[in-house]
Amino acid sequence: MSDDLHNATLLDLFRMETQTQAQVLGDGLLALERAPTDASRLEACMRAAHSLKGAARIVGVDAGVALAHVLEDAFVAxxxxxxxxxxxxxxxxLQGVDLLMRLAHPPGRDSGWAQGEGRAEIDAFVTSLTGQLAALTSDAAQAPGPGSTATPTPPAEPTAFDYASYGVPTSPPPAVSQAMTLAAPTSSATPVPYDDARDSPETTESGDSADPASRAxxxxxxxxxxxxRLSSEGLVASRWTRPFAQSxxxxxRHQHDAGDALDRASSALAQVADRSGEDRQRLQAALAxxxxxxxxxxxLLAEQIHELDQFDRxxxxxxxxxxxxxxxxRMRPLDDRLGGFARMVRDLGRSLGKPARLEIRGAHTQVDRDILDQLEAPLDHLLRNAVDHGLERPxxxxxxxxxAEGVITLSARHSAGLLLVSVADDGAGIDLERVRRAVVARGLATPDTAQRLDDNELLEFLMLPGFTLRDTVTEVSGRGVGLDAVRAMVATVRGTVRIEHAPGRGTKVILQLPLTLSVVRSLLVEIAGEPYALPLANLSRTLALPQERIAVLEGRPHFTLDGKQIGLVSAQQVLCGSAPVAAPGDQPVVVFGDGEARYGLAVDKFLGERMLVVxxxxxxxxxxxxxxxxxxxEDGAPLLIIDTADLVRSIAKAVERGSLERLPMRAAQASGRTSKRVLVVDDSLTVRELERKLLAARGYEVRVAVDGMDGWNAVRSETFDMVITDVDMPRMDGVELVTLIKRDARTAALPVMIVSYKDREEDRQRxxxxxxxxxxxxxSFHDDALLRAVVDLIGEPGS
Known part of the structure; x- marks a missing residue:
């Protein structure tokens, strides 16, 4: 082996090339097993072997040249x-393909494996296959023509393999520069792959020369x-200009109001009679x-706003x-991790006496690299389960x-912003009565309870740790870890798994996964005045729950959904550790979890759906x-994404300890509608009470705060339709309070009215x-201006 292989770049390139072409050879051989004369498959396999031979010769891997050459001869024959x-x-x-892979990835990473321990195995394979091909060639060449009586000469006994017979140089090849290696074309139409540490866009090639524009x-x-991460931050930062444009x-608008005020002042000045004409003219000129x-x-402001809008877009x-x-x-096609699955299904089926083949649909479906890396092991478990448990004997x-041959179908597709991956077999399906008996035998349920379980509940037991229908442990199954491992992996990437089956027609396991771990489609909710995100993939339902639907069973609140009792818990208590607070109207509830561990999470408010960068x-x-x-x-405010699996465990522990407080009932609605809520912020008790009584008498629900800080805490923790505030207050004045309210995306649209003794124009403008x-x-209190202003801003109390 050349000393150049000590260069990591050359070694990595050869490994990547071998992995790519070995995949082509493996897939092609499995297809040729069903259609031995398929000309396109034969051509593809021959070219893959030829490309490998050229790559091995460039880096001086003599054994690789010999293996690829004899495989190429076989395909030509x-x-x-x-x-x-x-x-x-x-x-x-296929044994030769395996040897090529072991050559590229030697056991124990021993770079001298092909010249040491592996030499005898490689020599034996090459010599044996070479002799067999030579015998076929000799038979074809010496076959007697019509009427001929000549007898064919038997082929010579093959001897130990000589690498030099295939044109392998006996001296090390000249050093190949990194630039030359990177530019070296391959004759395969399959793109060169890239491993986890060297991700790059897919490379396409045409003929024997690669397109420079699509180089890897x-x-x-x-x-x-x-x-x-930087691009996501840039995306968020780019949206910060919108609030500035709104300001x-x-x-x-305020400047327009100032212009109107100026016009009124000019008109009033024109009617002043106690000033001289000269003074009036000077004032009118100044106003002009x-x-x-x-x-x-x-x-100028309009022009700047227009330019800012264009820049924002x-x-x-x-x-x-x-x-x-x-x-x-970050996205890669699913078939980057499907290499070897078809071979595994074939070999496993033959070893179990169950002929099987794998059909792949949606192999080019794009998947996030992190999800794809974690998906390989679960798919291996599911495919082995499908062959061992799903398929019948011939x-x-x-x-x-x-x-006689069973079919395993691996499918992948995008649906509603999610990745759906399924493994289905055409076997006999799942014997539910056998599952029921196994549940009772393992003490997981009493016989009476087991009889009441429906099909979906029984299928859930198959994914429990250690649960298996096998009575004996084999190399393939019997330990009950396959589906449990699948569920565990799916949970780590915020996905779900479910099992479907049709008696006599087969079983399907469906994995529902996010397209990427970098972005999560979420429902934003408000809890204790703060925003939180719940991944939509983990939620089953959202609803506004009327008070009459909440019942107390065994001291705990529940509600009925789809004929089942769902426990209702306060998000504020579970996440923040504080007692839940009553609020008017229907209770917003998020339903999540599976089976018995299914809960309704009572939140303060739904804030909408968002795509969030994790x-x-x-x-x-x-x-x-x-x-x-x-x-x-979008406005740059931070929030936390809830781990629903962890939340289920926390709720279960709290329920077991009995530490969850009863959810307080929300205030009843008058005439089916909720009165509008107004927050009055003033440090004067007299003014607070005057404003409260005026508004309450009109029908508004009023809450008071003693200063700006108290008002800001109230705005963040409760929901209001309007805020009325004074200006001069301790701890935080009214102007600071208004500024905080308008800067916060959650409250920016909340109407705010300032009521103050300061009636100067500069105070109003501030x-x-x-x-x-x-x-x-x-x-202006005495002429009901306050009430008229409130109605103008938020309408009547019950509207």
């Missing part, structure tokens, strides 16, 4: 009709992760100059495209009118209870500039 690819020959050629580049997974729109200045300022579109491209770099299949928490925090990760909303929707002097 099959193309000429001299070699019939029956099951025995297919097994032999090696990029580390960490670099891609950083690129995706400019408010400024424009001010009006022109306002007009010019308004025009371009920035958002560009950031979205950048993020989409970065995310696409005699049983014949009696049922089925072909931001992993700092590893130094360890596992935060009930929290999976963090994320940023409040409006902070974002207040209305400014009223306290001296």
């Amino acid at each position: 099959a193309q000429r009709g001299a070699l019939l690819l029956d099951a025995t020959i297919i097994d032999r050629l 580049l090696r990029v580390s997974a960490d670099s891609l992760n950083r690129l995706l 400019l729109q408010r400024l424009k 100059d001010l009006r022109r200045a306002l007009s010019v300022g308004g025009q 371009r920035s958002t579109q560009l950031s979205q495209r950048l993020y989409d491209e970065a995310l696409a770099c 005699a049983e299949r014949a009696a049922a009118g089925k072909p 931001q992993p928490l700092d590893a130094r925090l360890g596992k935060v209870p009930n929290i999976a990760a963090g994320a940023l909303t 409040g409006l500039d902070a974002g207040a929707d209305y400014y009223l002097a306290k001296g």
Whole structure:
């Protein structure tokens, strides 16, 4: 072996090339087993072997040259009709493919394996297959023609294999530069793959030369992760300009109001009679100059708003495209991890006396790299289960009118923003009565309870740890870890698994997974005044639960859904450890969990659906209870993503300990409708009570706060339709309160009115500039201006 193989770049390239071409050879041989004369498959296999021979020769792997050459000879012989690819020959050629893979990935990473321990095995294979091909060639060449009496000469006994007979140089090849190796074309139409540490976009090739525009580049997974993280942050940052543009729109409205006020002042000045004409002219000229200045300022502001809108659109579109491209770099076709499954199904079926083949649908479905890496082992479990447990023996299949060869179907597709992967067999299905007996025998349920279990509940037992229908342990099954491992993996990526079966027609296991772990489609909810995200893939239902549907069973609140009792727990108590707080109206509830561990989570409010970029928490925090990760909303505000599996465990423990408090009933609605809620913030007891009584007498529900800080805490923890605040208050004044409310995305749309003794224009302007929707002097209380302003902003109490 050449010293150049000590160069990691050359070794990695050869390994990648071998893995790619071995996949082509393996798939082609399995297809040729069913159609031995398929010309396109024979051509593809011959070219793959030829490409491997060239790659092995470049890096000086003599044994690889010999193995690939003898395989190429076999395919050429099959193309000429001299070699019939029956099951025995297919097994032999697959053995050669296995040797090529072991050559590229030697046992114990021993670079000298092919020249040491593996030399005898490789020599024996090459010599044996070479002799067999030589015998076929000799028979064809010496076959007597019509009327001939000549007898064919038997082939010479094959001797020990000599690598030099295949043109392998006896001296090491010249060193090959990295640039030459990277540019070396392959004659296969299959793209060169890339491993986990060197992800790159798929490379396409045509003929013997690669398209320079589609060349593959090696990029580390960490670099891609950083690129995706930065692009997601850029996408969030690009949307921060929208609130700024909205503030400019408010400024424009305020400037328009200032212009109207100026016009009124000018009209009033014209009616003043106690001033001299000269004074009036000077004042009118000053007002005219001010009006022109306002007009010019308004025009400039409108232009800036227009330019900002254009920038916002371009920035958002560009950031979205950048993020989409970065995310696409993480996506890989599913068949990147399907190599060897068809071979495994075939070999396992033959070893068990159950002929089987694998059909793959949707092999090019794009999957996130992290999910794809974790999907390989579960698929291996499911395919082995399908062959061992699902398929019948040939005699049983014949009696049922089925072909002797069983078919396992692996399917993948995108649906509603999720990845659906299923493994189905055409076997006899699941014997549910046998499952029922196994459940009772293992003490998992009493006989009476087991008889009441429906089909779906029985199928859930198959995924319990240690549960199996086998009485004996074999190399393939019997330990009860297969489906349990599948469920565990699916849970780690926030997915679900379910089993479907049809008696006599087969069984299907369906994995529902997110398309990517980098982005999660979530339902945003408010809990104790803070936003949280619940992954939609883990939720089964959302509903607004009327109080009359909540019943107390054994001291715990429940409600009925689809004919089953669902426990109702407070999200505020489970996540925050604080007592739940009653609120008016129907109770927003999120239903999640499976089977008996199914709960309704009572939240404060639904905030809508979002696509969130997952931001992993700092590893130094360890596992935060009930929290999976963090994320940023469109306005840059942070929130936490709930770990629903962990939450189910936390609820189960709390229920077992009896530590969950009873959920308080929400206030009843008057005439089927809830009165509008108003928060009054003022440090003066007299003013607070005056405003409260005025609003309550009109029919509004009123809550009071003693200063700006108290009001801000109330706004974050409760839901209001409007806030009325003073300006001068301790701890936090009204202008600061308005600023915080309008900057927070959750409360930015909340109408705010300032009521103050300060009636100067600069005081009014300061409040409006902070974002207040209305400014009223306290001296106007007596003419009901307060009530009219409230009705103008939020309408009547019951509307």
